[in-house]
Amino acid sequence: MRAVSERLAPDDDFEEVLRYLKESRGFDFTGYKRTSLMRRVRHRMTQVGIDNYPDYIDQLQVNADEFNSLFNTILINVTGFFRDAEAWDFLREDVVTTLLAERGPDDPIRVWSAGCASGEEAYSLAMVLAEAVGPERFRQRVKIYATDVDDEALTHARHALYGERELQNVPAELVAKYFEPQNGRYAFRKDLRRSVIFGRNDLVQDAPISRIDLLVCRNTLMYFNQETQAKVLGRFHFALMPRGVLFLGKAEMLLSHSRIFDPVDLKHRLFRKALSGVGGTAHFVTQSYVQDRRIDLGGLDQLREYAFSASPVAQVVVSAEDVVALVNQQAQAMFGLSAKDIGRPLRDLDLSYRPVELRGYVEQARLERRALRVKEVEWSRAAGESLWFEVHINPLVTGDNTLIGVSVVFHDVTSARRLLEDLEYANRQLESAYEELQSTNEELETTNEELQSTVEELETTNEELQSTNEELETMNEELQSTNDELQTINDTLRERTLELDQVNDFLESILTSLRPGVVVLDLQMRVLAWNRGAEELWGVRRDEAEGEHLLNLDIGLPVADLRPVVRNALTDAAYLTEMKMAAVNRKGREVTVRVVCSSLRSNTDTPNGAILVMEQSS
Template identity: 30%
Template sequence: MPKPPAAELSIVGLGASAGGLEAFETFFRNLPADTGMGFVLVSHLDPSHTSILTEILQRTTTMPVVEATDQMVVEANRVHVIPPNRDMTLFQGRLQLSLPERPRGQRMPIDAFLRSLAEDRGENAVGIILSGTGSDGTLGLRAILGGGGVSLVQDPATAQYDGMPISAIHAGFATHVLAPELMPGVLQAKWRRQGIVKETAPTPATIGGMNQIMMLLRSGTGHDFSGYKKSTIGRRIERRMAQHDIEDIELYARYLKGHPAEILILFKELLINVTSFFRDSEAFAILKKDVLPQILADKPDDYVVRLWVAGCATGEEAYSIAMVLREVMEESGQELRVQLYSTDLDDDAIATARTGFYPPNITQDVSPERLRRFFIKEDSGYRVKKEIREMVVFAIQNVIKDPPFTRMDLVSCRNLMIYLEAELQNRLIPAFHYALKTGGVLFLSPSESIGGHTELFSPLSRKWKLYRTAPSIASTRAMMASGLSWATGATRSPPVEVMTKTKETNIAELTRRALVQSFAPVSVMTDCKGDILYVHGDTSRYLRPPPGQATLNAVEMAHEGLQLELRTALGQAVSHGTPTLERDVSFMVGAEVRRVSLGVRPLPDPEPGLGLVLVSFQELPALSSGKPARRRRATGSIDRQRTEELERDLAYTRENLQATIEEQQSSNEELKSANEEMQSTNEELQSTNEELETSKEELQSVNEELITVNAELQAKIEQLAGMQNDMKNLLDNINVGTIFLDDRLAIRRFTREAAKVYRLVNTDVGRPLGDIKSDLDDEDLLSKAQTVIETLIPYEREVRTTGGDWYLTRIQPYRTLDNVIDGVVITFANVSARVAAEQAEQEGHDIAESIADVVDRPMLVLDGAFTVIFANNAFYRGFKASPAETRGRSVYALENHTWDTPALRDLLETVLPNQQSFDGFLLDNRQMRLSGRRIVCGASNRPLILLTFEEGVAG
């Protein structure tokens, strides 16, 4: 396959931890070597152990497998493996290595790489999650899907450890769930499909199929995606087509018509839920340092801070803003009410956001301080604390067609508009201005901007896209002129049914108000503590603001004399649900005696825990003072006695009440002290629990790394076992006795042939070789071995056993893989047959020489180069020559070159090669005749020439 351009190279990131080695091997064993993709492996490795993953995987694929280095370019058809104790990311096609910043047990190397892969490659990114424990890789797949890439997850049934695959599947970030051996087929199909799409322009049929799908989505879900970017929509449609193995978009449109459930699945696919906590941390730092303090500055205590996060996905950004806002309020000492509205189109994402539960790998984005402050650690993740969850209200909203919130202090819409066409972006920016107060802040992502609406906003941070609203009615005009459904119907006449219903409702409301004003007594609505929530009528005759700190508590505002009765009645209503009806209560206001009919009624709660109580006051006429004087005098003494008794009872009651109050205060102080101690103990236990959780995470991480190392070592052991078997068969079949000695000349191991020289048994391993009796005539081998260790010069010699066998003995240094001398190796090669053959040959040679020496006729034996290799005694006597003057010399150089004649040369070099022999050649310088024969040496099969001489007779 041809290599794609570097910018378009598809890169596959594979992540695994425990049990991942087997999955890696299965994947690459089924993967062709020419896919045109680059592969990067990220595994949980022991930081203190040298990885042999590269060596192991090289046996399963013909592609080059290399350990990654810093700034290494990812190449097609090559496998790049993360080294131990390194974090790795991808930037512009190059691998970036760095030392880990987080402690062991909190690292998420797979998430970190897959996120960078999604940012760098976009739709050319592929994420694969294989066997492993925990949830590392889940958020990385989320980023890859958001960028238009593809995610593959190992079927949990085929994984040794299913934690990582199940985490990714349950989170909904797996486009394919299958066994590792089936993944290469999916990758090849994707590569071919991408090549076809890039090489061909959209046809009218393709455009028509896309329009049909948009219409089916609008009719099936009520949401119009025509304003979304076509490239974004197209990639997600292609993913669904690949899932059903459909290559024609028109066929997929017909498939949608026949399968309504697929329309909902495609709708979910189009909703891009890619987010994270504190995304773009520098932007949130500016938000905390500059923006929010300005928003909260000089705000009264009853001020309500209103914020809106549009397109919140699963809620990470909304919670991030809530945490930062809580930190700002704590640092400034302000305690304001917060209304943070967080909306999204995806109901599943909103449900996830409401639970506030997130996987453990959010530790990559949330600092340890914020984790302790705002999260609760649970077995399988982190849950946002209740105080932060209660700050945020999540709701389903289509920001394109539903009305916006209004009077907002801050609106955050990050990475939503990048998926929309320019027309929709131009409609949303005025909508956000309309939603904000004057001086409010708009928070966008670095990839977004306000476009041409510069008259609506002034920049606070151009880099991080923070804008402050400018006073303008242009947004209101734009809203009215836009095609938004909630803004376009304002000028139309309402339907008749609505008008009629509105008119009837107004009459009913008017009637209700008239009845309340005419017949209902003066009343207040309170909660279970007596705090006033609503006031009906003029309550000044019964309630008045008390001196000191302002309060809205009805009991504390009641006039003296009415306070005790109201407190008692309110307690009965809240504790027992018992109403107090028409209680006649008299109380003094200055010198005036007032009578009131007090009513306290508990009401059904519209919300659990609210505890509403209705308190009503109906004035009664004062007692008549027009009785006869005599009657008054008669009853005066009785009234005075009665008054004195009541005053004594009242004084006694007051003393008892004071004592009770003091006892209650003492009890409260003791309870407060006990509560503080319990709280302190709870904090200590919580701290201990956090330490235990951290230790548990570290142990789990170490366990994963040990499992990976164990798998690598197991593979290495299998490889070494195979090599040992090969070595054993090799040594056994070459019939060479071998003894391995350490630096103390103790036996490491030996072969069975060595037992023929030394009397060795298996139990001799570890014993010094000098303790073992050998069958050699020469017992000096050990001193030679020691010399070899000291000098590193090999030793070689033929030795004889007592049985008569001959062995070629070699002693060489024993070198480790690190080139360290760690003993010697002694080998014994049986050369008895060769020695016997040589002896036999020598014996035959000696016999032949003895025979030739007793012959009276001179004789010479020449080799192929006409050099004398033998002359008998008769030759030496007849020619007065010595062996030194004859043997090893050319026949032409004999007797001072007198034999170097053309005739002799012609005879030896021309005639003899064509004939077997010649006879009777007369030497010129002597009266001798020369005869020659071609002979062959029996041992070496070498051609030779035999020359014989006899005294010549003149012709």
Template identity: 30%
Template sequence: MTFHIVGIGASAGGLEAIAEFFENMPHNSGMAFIVVQHLSPDYKSLMVEILSKHTQMEVLRAEEGMLVEPNKVYLIPPKKNLSIFNQRLLIEQSSSTLPNYPVDILFRSLAQDQAEKAIAIILSGTGSDGSLGIHHIKENGGIVIVQNPESAKLSGMPENAISTELVDFILTPAQMPSQLISFIDHPPVTNNNHEDLLLISPNEFDIILSILRNRNNFDFSEYRSNTILRRIERRMIMNQVTNLKDYIMILQNNPSEATVLHKEILIGVTSFFRDESAFDELQNKWLPILFSEKKDKNLRLWVVGCSTGEEAYSVAIVLKELMDKLNNYFNVKIFATDINQEAINSASVGFFPKSILGNISSERLSKYFVPKDSGFQISRDIRQMVIFAQHDIIKDPPFNNIDMITCRNMLIYMQPVLQTKVLDLLNYSLKKKGILFLGSCETSGALVEYFETLSSKWKIYSSKGRTKQIDAKRMYAKTITFPDKEKQVSINIYKDSSYMQEDKLIKRLLSILPDKYLPLTAVVGSDMTLRYLVGNSEDYFKLPAGKLEYNITKMVPKELIIPLSTGLKKVFQNEEDLSYNNIHFKSKNNTQYIKLNLKLLPHKFGEEALAAVFFEEINSDKGNNFNDVNLEYDIGRETKQHINDLEQDLLLTKETLHAAIEELETSNEELQSTNEELLASNEELQSTNEELHNVNSEYQLKIIELTELNNDFKNLLSTVQIGTLFLDENLNVRKFTAPMDNLFALDNSDIGKSIYNLKNKTTVEDLVNKFVQVHKTIKSQEIEVKTKDGIEFELKIIPYDIGQNNYSGVMITALDKTCK
């Protein structure tokens, strides 16, 4: 039997939200609910009793091994963490020393156990508990609902969840049940067999991939169709459509839907030291071998699909620890790349919520992280080891001369052909004996002959140094030719990161070309990025090592850097063409003298400003077809002196900055030490405050119930008109009703007085002794008495029961016999 299981996470202020949610949730929805709160370990929780008054569903306190069933509510016990496995609840003791994140723990296990049947709800509370867990919920196809921060008593947890951009609905607690019912009542498209969707509508599936490619410039055609179909079906359910044609209409009419689908397909679950044993083996066994075989002090690593940075920083920490241990230090550069620019931006900041505590040891936390108000900042020495950049492993050129690559849990989403293609590129990037670190469910696949297996359990491999020829298309997007009167001119188009249309750019370039002679020509953007290259560039351009950059000043000989950078700057600023004469540089064979002609390409409003650079050899017998004013440019003593002056100024600036940084570091260390102590105290107080807030909320509800009960009791007694007198354990008056005035002279001032001090209006002189006797013997008595006015009453004297055979005081009722 399959059904949806809803995990509800809340902290301070969440009790009212939980009650409001269940008041609006039908008791027969077919869903099960697991509620996790931050409960105080020092107070008995009254949640079962309180919540039972707001729902007709059975409310249970979770127990070890309890089977989760529909239409029931399960509550976390105090001092425990709650998870689920095979639809049964598992209970673990929570840490008494470290901050606890029970909502993340539940969500993570719920996602793994229930996949698309998992639903996560985050209600009022402080902190970020739940924000990491919803990554797992979304990755496995579940949905996430968060309380509108404006309706929450404390908005910390909802706001942190919303900042992940993984939330499906932001609602008030009262609105959530109807949305849930609408979601689960929507009929499934494929009955959990996602491939059925492809068999039903293969053409529509291709149309959706085409829309995603056109809208987001990303091709999913070589990704596993089952993964994509699962995300598509989920979005269909969220939009309440039952066939792909209707969903295509939504994609076409609502551009934001294509963005949402694109993001959901690319959702990556990551964490610090994922598969910690794998990192331990890497650090203790394979990295030391890599260190020992290094002939230089430069260590280059590449983290592919780094997501929000946890993997890259984990690798950096492992390297730092190992270098400290071996006292063997390298110049480490970790290139961390991902196709998702938002993920790269987040990773670059290096700030993480407090819930990472569950994945990082306290020693590493104190050494490599700086505590902040709402989380932790990665330390500067670790951050400086990592270079983040947006990069598409499928289309963009790979890095080269890499000592180690980690590409974990990305290949499993690709079809075998694409997996082989990516592995081929990774092997091309690796040096011989370089390490390849894959995810636990991935292998070297069809390229097994190119890798040596170091650890079959943790999928760690070593490159054998055998590579295939890399596809030329990774260096050039396209090669075209056009006829010339003297020769065929070939244009090699370098990979372009912009989205401009190529045919328009070529047309603009051709409009300024000479009729007969075409020298080496480069088209450059205002950011110095090389867009197009025409002619033989062998003596002029060289690709830089490492990540490919198309900045023209980093590709040309050093003698051309100054004239190109200054000349292009003037052309773009003044919008006037410019030429430089007598520029010389050393090529492979000899010293070449050239003339640089810089011309602004014609452009319309809205088009990018581009300039063409013509490298014309002065000794060429082809003639000069450019009529610009020529400026003599001599890289001689004056220029070298100018460069030297600039270098000296830069050195002085660096020294001044270094001195200032040292002073700031000294002050910062002192402040950091104080700040850590304050934050530690603040965390303890905040945790205690949350727990007390929950206890206080429960007591407030109890007080309200008691007040209502007391009012009901008071109104009942006044309506029945039966004389009633309550005496405490000392036989002092506690309460009484008006008819009791017939037996004793009573008014409000007598409350608290001894029964011995009251005037007896009956003819029974030892009446008080009867009360004492019942109080001592705990045996009830019934007697008849007559007042001095002649009115007969039937008295019942009973001990006052306070529960479990305990008694405290006496209660007397008097019934007027004349009224029978």
């Protein structure tokens, strides 16, 4: 543990960097986890060649552009459409369906995407809700508020332009339905985009948006320390409507905040606002209100019938004429009744006198118009097993005091009675062992203290493991961000390579098109280029000549005589000379060859090689 404490010890110089950022630019990173935050700041310092924090503050003071580079490094905008597809499927099929069922057909739906980065998450929500209610109703009912602290990311999100690689997780049918091709990219539908409102919001400092039905904040809390997480979650609790849903990232667990959020699905990190929780609403001026959302229920008669039948306690209803009117499933199973007994007089059934004389109680409830309770009713079943009941007899009276029947409910209290008997027996045992228990109690108190200490250690370890998990997820997102950067660089290099190939093909076509023989030499007089004209003149193939020293070529030209002029071309960038030489061509004929030698100049106007142009004189 000491090694961990030393590793997490605060660095005064680093804290000074955070204070400077807060005072000069209004960005408060003091609530972020120090390990990942220091790692990203150090990464940016390495990129600019600075190895200590005071010097980096000086760099920020003299170079205003460095702030943007630092913020882009700290604020890792790793996101994507339908990221963690399984969680999004659960949100679509279960949470959104329930959310819509709990609201009227015209009730507004307010969604908050907190930490939206470049907008993929907000537009994913738009597609889910548009699919659920239809595009037309979506425009009328839905408002999605997407916020972030990164202004550059928000600008990108407002443009809603994405490439094919960014849309690879979006099903093809959704791409065709919700995106429009635009200059090689894809733009989210403008008519639906008006329902997605982007704005800057600092979750730590700014007041939350209120009256939210669904709040999505994925892989953002893990960057904050525990104190800041508690503060932000209190704001989220205030922002959500009653029964509002919070959707977190896969590394975020709400270990210490169960009092304000109830889990809907822990695997997919979905939580519902706990109505009894305290979310800290006293910090904000605005107050949320509860909308009256009532649902028109149909088929209530059938619903009541099934509810009565499925009741876990045995129940029989007798009409005003003492005829059995209703018997639920539990009563049928308990007392051997069936649907054939419905309509028979109560006196004709064994139930009228066993396990208790019911007729007198039913008559009393009918006459006195009051509920009766019969306790400690014992019933011995055929197998020799005894059951105990508490029987409730309730008159069923209409609003004008007309009796329409009597309800008889058999509450099985066998378990409670047996428990009471066991407790009485245990009490006798306890009394006989009081002195021994006194000693045992002292031992238990000692053990309890040890267990409490162990529990506290386990809780600490659990929170450390959660923190480690969040740190690993943070590092994973940093690696993904780096991978995206490398992918961009790779795309750029691929484009450059294509351009170079085109240039090489162009130069190759020029050399091939020239009828005279052209030879290009490097500073060591090795052959760099050997065109078709040279092949036809001397009978040496290109692959045989390239890479060879000029003086080692076995051709019909006295190459040794070219050494002085080539050396002059290699030392003088302005050198150019022409000469005629006797030679033997590839056909073995003696010919006169005109040779022009010039320097191959670089961009800095210095010699970079030599060029020989050879042409047979007529």
